Amino acid sequence: DAMVIQNPRYQVTQFGKPVTLSCSQTLNHNVMYWYQQKSSQAPKLLFHYYDKDFNNEADTPDNFQSRRPNTSFCFLDIRSPGLGDAAMYLCATSRDLAAIQYFGAGTRLSVL
Amino acid sequence: GESVGLHLPTLSVQEGDNSIINCAYSNSASDYFIWYKQESGKGPQFIIDIRSNMDKRQGQRVTVLLNKTVKHLSLQIAATQPGDSAVYFCAVSWGKFQFGAGTQVVVTP
Numbered sequence: 001d002a003m004v005i006q007n008p009r010y011q012v013t014q015f016g017k018p019v020t021l022s023c024s025q026t027l028n029h030n031v032m033y034w035y036q037q038k039s040s041q042a043p044k045l046l047f048h049y050y051d052k053d054f055n056n057e058a059d060t061p062d063n064f065q066s067r068r069p070n071t072s073f074c075f076l077d078i079r080s081p082g083l084g085d086a087a088m089y090l091c092a093t094s095r096d097l098a099a100i101q102y103f104g105a106g107t108r109l110s111v112l
Numbered sequence: 113g114e115s116v117g118l119h120l121p122t123l124s125v126q127e128g129d130n131s132i133i134n135c136a137y138s139n140s141a142s143d144y145f146i147w148y149k150q151e152s153g154k155g156p157q158f159i160i161d162i163r164s165n166m167d168k169r170q171g172q173r174v175t176v177l178l179n180k181t182v183k184h185l186s187l188q189i190a191a192t193q194p195g196d197s198a199v200y201f202c203a204v205s206w207g208k209f210q211f212g213a214g215t216q217v218v219v220t221p
Contacts, residue, residue, distance in 0.1 A: 004155075040199050042116075042211035043156065090155050098144055098205045103155030 003027050006091050006104035013081050014112050021076040021107045023091030031097060032074040034066060035090040037106070043090055049074060050097065078109075086111045114139040116204045116212040124218045131189040133215045135202035138183060144205040147176060147187045150214070151198045159187070159200075194219050 005024045013019040023032065031050050035043035047056045049068040063085070065077040078085055088108050092101040115138045125131045133147075143164040148156035162169045162176045162185070169176050175188040189196055197219045202212040 006155075040214055040216060042201060042213050045209075092155075098207055098209070100146060100158055100161060101156075101203075101209065102158065103148075106153075106155050108153075 001026075002105070004091060004093055004102050004104035006089075006107050008107060009105060010108045010110075012110045012112060013078075015083065016080045019078050019081055019109065021078075021089050021091075021109070023074045023076070023104055024072050025093045025102075026072070027093055027095075027102065028071060029093035029095050029102075031094045031099075032068060033090075033092040033094070033101060034064075034074070034076045035092065036085075037088040037090055046076070081109070081111045083111050085109065114206070114210060116202060116210045121213070122216045122218065124220060125192050126220050127194060128191055131187075131192045131196065131217055133187045133189075133200050133202075133217065135185050135187075135204075135212050136183060137185075137202075137204045137212075139204070139206045140180075140183065141206040142183075142204045145176070145178060145185050146203040146205075146209070147174075148201045148203060148211075149196075149198045150201065156201060189217075192217075192219050194221075 007022050033048040034046045037043045046060045067075045088106045090106045091104045094101045146161045147159045150156045160171045160176050173190045178185045199214045199216050201214045203209045
């Protein structure tokens with residue numbers, strides 16, 4: 001059974017139209033991450049939550065926001081998607097920082 | 113800044129042969145290393161990990177070797193199978209993880 005679940009698997013949005021991607025976990029892990037991955041490049045960390053503490057990477061654009069209403073769920077909000085935001089978005093969880101990260105299947109975002 | 117890189121973007125290997133995927137890192141404070149496998153359209157999947165107090169660790173058909181002196185680790189896959197075709201990433205941690213660029217492994221019959 002999937003332990004990190006991302007919905008939807010595919011999302012199409014229009015240029016500038018806000019979009020929300022969701023992630024849920026059944027592992028009860030403390031840390032939840034959002035990554036952006038383009039082509040076969042390395043996943044690029046956008047931000048993470050350690051419990052309720054939000055940690056933004058320095059180079060993550062303000063256009064990307066996140067919410068974690070409880071331990072199980074985490075959301076990625078893209079306020080005004082641009083063509084350059086088309087990518088695979090990966091959610092991951094880990095028990096602690098510097099521990100194994102378990103990834104969801106990803107959401108493929110297309111921007112028209 | 114710190115860098116994590118793999119030596120080859122694509123590795124073509126014949127079915128049944130052994131595969132070796134390499135990764136170099138720059139931060140000498142790195143203390144934990146993970147190899148992930150990512151199949152097309154899926155998220156990265158944990159394969160094997162190793163901590164800096166070890167230089168070798170074996171799993172099922174996979175072995176990770178760590179050389180801290182030259183800041184290099186490798187993933188060896190024994191008897192490569194078609195199901196091993198994927199992109200392989202190393203992830204290196206010094207308190208936070210950084211992923212390398214990935215090596216595409218193509219298994220040919």
